[in-house]
Amino acid sequence: MADPGTRPDRPARERVMEAALDLFAAHGVTGTSLQMIADHMGVTKAAVYHQFHTKEDIVLAVIGPALETLTKVADAADRQRAHRRRLESALNGIVDLIIKNRRLTAIVQFDPMVAELVRAHPSRTSIERIRGMFTGADPDASALVSAAMVSGGLVMAGIDPALDGLSDEELRRHLFDTAWRLLKPRTASLSASGGRVAQPTGRV
Amino acid sequence: MADPGTRPDRPARERVMEAALDLFAAHGVTGTSLQMIADHMGVTKAAVYHQFHTKEDIVLAVIGPALETLTKVADAADRQRAHRRRLESALNGIVDLIIKNRRLTAIVQFDPMVAELVRAHPSRTSIERIRGMFTGADPDASALVSAAMVSGGLVMAGIDPALDGLSDEELRRHLFDTAWRLLKPRTASLSASGGRVAQPTGRV
DNA sequence: GTCTATATTTCGATAGAC
């Protein structure tokens, strides 16, 4: 539509999203009011409403891109034929997504308002597809628990204050390694290599 | 004070706590109003206020016992002299706590209102003590990430709908095993036993 | 794009009758 090079309609709309992200990370979504967002921007509520007509719209704008990435991650992984490659691809994608949304991930995971939005969002099934890749086909109880701990653990580690000192690259690598230790296909006794795992595919 | 055998003052107070637990698990703490609790019990708000004078009191009554258990877990683990035994004890205690509060754990972990309450609660330092046992002394980045993923993963797995089919005993065992795989002291190459880990101390 | 002003609803909380 408009010339994308001349700052079409960015300023106010994006400032709302940035303020919302700050406050969502600090107080959760339900714990953040439009008044707080307006105050944080130094404007009034009405100015916020001019950009987004409902609070739901703001939330969707903030978390939408991450949800869409989830679907891309699931699709990319599905294109891998070997189980191991598919798992590697999905895990890499999830870790990358979490690293790039280090502040937001977990707050959003729990908020009842967000849960409702995700339920209605097209990306909803992607989460289940990725979980399926984590568990593998026909999983036993142990595989279910490992997948659950990895899914949850990655999300929680992404926002853990104890890991604030780690750089994105460092955290990314350790998250992948740790998750891989739990998820790697356990073909016979292959644990001769010790505890540490060789980094696979390479693309991170 | 009163005779503990003749149902002293239970009914209404406990009904409030049960209703609150149901709703906290479904909508989070901030997402649950006193009106919702009253409706869920089939009474009015005023009837709820007769039992608990503030919403904070209700939250504390619901999560307080779990917080106090955290301190007991940390104390019991600290009584173990060997690093390995201390870790086993702490992990057993945490897994047990999560199993026994399967519905509540994670919702409570994030809610901004709960976070404020925990900050002021005497059990606050216990969480850090247990985390310290998970990381071990003078931890490197890998140990920090493992501990973070275990702490978070246990909490998330406890409420994961994908694990609803598992019995408490089954889930308890797999949670411990999976966490142990990430936390067990890595002395030289000790991984000859494969992936599976023998259940330690016994007391669960 | 931002403002003032206001409508409407719901929140937590209190008073007092039964």
Next chain:
DNA sequence: GTCTATCGAAATATAGAC
């Protein structure tokens, strides 16, 4: 123990001037 009635504050949201 539960009720009706109500308070003040804060929530989402809208109308209309600048």
